[in-house]
Amino acid sequence: MRKSVTAALALLLIISLLGGNGAAMESVKGKQQANIERIIAKMTLDEKVGQMLMPDFRNWQKQGEGKATGFIEMNAEVASIIKKYHLGGVILFAENVVDTEQTVRLTDGLQKASPGLPLFITIDQEGGIVTRLQTGTNLPGNMAIGAARKEIHAYQTGAIIGSELSSLGINVNFGPSVDVNNNPNNPVIGVRSFSSDPSLVSKLGIQTIKGLQRQNMIATTKHFPGHGDTAVDSHYGLPLVAHDKERLRNIEMVPFQKAIDAGVDMMMTAHVQFPAFDDTLYISKKDGQKIMVPATLSHKVITGLLREEMGYDGVVVTDALNMKAIADNFGQEEAVVLAIKSGVDIALMPAQVNSLDMENNLTSVFNAVKSAVASGEIPLKQVNESVARILELKVKRGILPLNKIPADPPLEKKIKRALQVVGSMGHLKKERKIAEDAITLLKNEERTLPFKPRSNDNVLVLAPFDDQVESMSRSIRELADKKKMKRVQVTSMSYSEKTFSDEAVRLINEADYVIIGSYIVKNDPVVKDGQIDDSIQDTKKWATAFPRAVMNHANKKDKEMVVVSLRNPYDVANFEEAKAVLAVYGYKGYSNGRYRQPNIPAGISAIFGESNPQGTLPVDIPSVIAPSEKLYEFGYGLDMKSGKPIKIKGE
Structure with a gap:
């Protein structure tokens, strides 16, 4: 496994040897699954738990230096954390991606810190007002695409974002948002949504997904079951959507079901209360008051609704667990344990780690999950299933290799390629056309x-x-x-x-x-x-x-x-x-x-x-x-x- 590079070429080789027909494809899938099962069987619990954690290193303070600043250059301290906790991925922010060459060097360094099981390197590059890259193409955003009403614009947006991120060494995009924005007072979604019409959101969301996936980029729909009809920003408080099940199924959840049917890779949860599906009460650590469980931490929503009713068997990732909707009310250890118990596969930003002195935050979360598995609170079978989904997606998108193929391109070649792709004239021309049509x-x-x-x-x-x-x-x-x-x-x-x-x-x-x-x-x-x-x-x-x-x-x-x-x-x-x-x-x-x-x-x-x-x-x-x-x-x-x-x- 450590000597291989990508799964895509290996799969093509097997398919060609077997004739490329349906039976051959099933044979390939069977061999792939068997390989993944062998990997999981050899993994320790520490390695499995690590795959399910995705912290950020937005800022970093080296030992003996001043305050934390943007983490833009790989260092031994961050590498030691990735290796020690066997992390499955990291998320990047604007502080991490200041220019094209620097970003390629950073992602290359991050991957070198995890040679056995390569990382998900993720980012929120929705286009529009949520754009992390500080160089490249800045697309008009989802509501602009909704105003232009052209599916080709949605596809081109996904393809441009996918090609630029891929050239930089980023393999997961936390987009598109398929929230149906039907609340004019929504403070956090707004123009991040394609429309208030679930049909239009679905059509444009699917095309964006296809554009991303055409570039072998992992596409993530968010924020399930829907953050569009909220008047509270979950970065600061706990929103509630009080509609009944019928309304939610006919409006908010339509684009998510369509995305599932279209084969979306990942689903991100919403820190929003949906009492129609789960009105379970918890005691808030913030003020001792009873609060309803948000979707991110709800077994009824993630497992019952998303997995069982809607038939989604892909990777589920939480929205950032350091957002106040979660952190203030549940605390970091309990939040991560509850999220995994609900059925999510990856806990995003489970603990703040800006220096080695803050490593204990991650240690505490890591140990809390291990203890929950040891006690049976989180079944080991569920952990294995989550790790299998994570590894299957890494194989599918060429992140985790299963067979020996030619070596990874030299770093300088990657940089040269990225400089040609990111912010290219062709991309900028399409960007301007989409904006004008909107x-x-x-x-x-x-x-x-x-x-x-x-x-x-x-x-x-x-x-x-x-x-x-x-x-x-x-x-x-x-x-x-x-x-x-x-x-x-x-x-x-x-x-x-x-x-x-x-x-x-x-x-x-x-x-x-x-x-x-x-x-x-x-x-x-x-x-x-x-x-x-x-x-x-x-x-x-x-x-x-x-x-x-x-x-x-x-x-x-x-x-x-x-x-x-x-x-x-x-x-x-x-x-x-x-x-x-x-x-x-x-x-x-x-x-x-x-x-x-x-x-x-x-x-x-x-x-x-x-x-x-x-x-x-x-x-x-x-x-x-x-x-x-x-x-x-x-x-x-x-x-x-x-x-x-x-x-x-x-x-």
């Missing part, structure tokens, strides 16, 4: 758009954060450089947590055109007598108050103005009085010499007529004044050229 024009009274400025006209750009302002301003200058528009003066202001000031008034008065970016995670305007009360300038409500003040003053001065929804499109409901409104579904701007998402530049192109928006809403937009009423319906979007609603094919 732009959704929701309002365009008096044909306000496209803007057609004359030379030296003053365009005022306002957005919450400096990187967003820079993305807008730079995009305008680039259009002028390419002679797509007249060269203009660009003035700007970022307004995060500011009240509307005399400076803002002056800038609007001096402008010929005004572009205001809105970034509202959760709509919370003050409504009085059926109207938004603009007299209240509460600094806590700056995200709503400031852009509304800009809109009102610009309207008063008869300025050409457009409101751009930068994140969740639900915030457009705060700007009913605006003449022009569009949604771009992505808020990341320009920083460190690069556009961190293509969404804002694509929006600027539409505003100045370089592209004609063809996106349609993948969600309903409720009114903030009368929340039971729809302001804009699912599927709505305007064609800028004709001014008419866009007709969606097949809908």
